[in-house]
Amino acid sequence: KQEVTQIPAALSVPEGENLVLNCSFTDSAIYNLQWFRQDPGKGLTSLLLIQSSQREQTSGRLNASLDKSSGRSTLYIAASQPGDSATYLCAPGYWGAGSYQLTFGKGTKLSVIP
């Protein structure tokens, strides 16, 4: 059974700082990995998707890396802004019991202080 751990659970940084969110997963036989953001009481917004054959993906100030063999992924946020405050979720995707599914970590709650 896939288990996902995200560290830290919460993070508070001043505006403008660069930061790294960590994700580890126990089963490295993944198909891809997605990073999401969730605002309070809202659904999920997909930020980045990395295929298992890729090492990293970039979108604007976000960069996600994947080390599949060691079961790790990181999300790098450059020049953080107050609008980045949200919970960030990591979810490796894999084929289990004949269907493709995601397993979610508990997330990292980010607060960017103006």
Next chain:
Amino acid sequence: GAVVSQHPSRVICKSGTSVKIECRSLDFQATTMFWYRQFPKQSLMLMATSNEGSKATYEQGVEKDKFLINHASLTLSTLTVTSAHPEDSSFYICSARSLRDNYEQYFGPGTRLTVT
């Protein structure tokens, strides 16, 4: 990007009644949709995988007779919570898988269910 909608966004119902939640993929076809529930400060837990035209696959511990899932078309899946109980109060989120985007999942905005 692909858009997934959910209706209603919030619903309050009395114990013993049933409530239906709709999940729609607005601009793409989704042969597979997923239903999750999320308790406060917890992660999303997959409840069931819904394939168009066939029976849903439920995760261990999820009562299929209580959480009825119907995926009658390529753009619509419904979750019906039957005989609702206060413990069913939760945040329910659906997602739809896009075959055109390397299996990327797109999530709806969620439905807050409160059972009184």
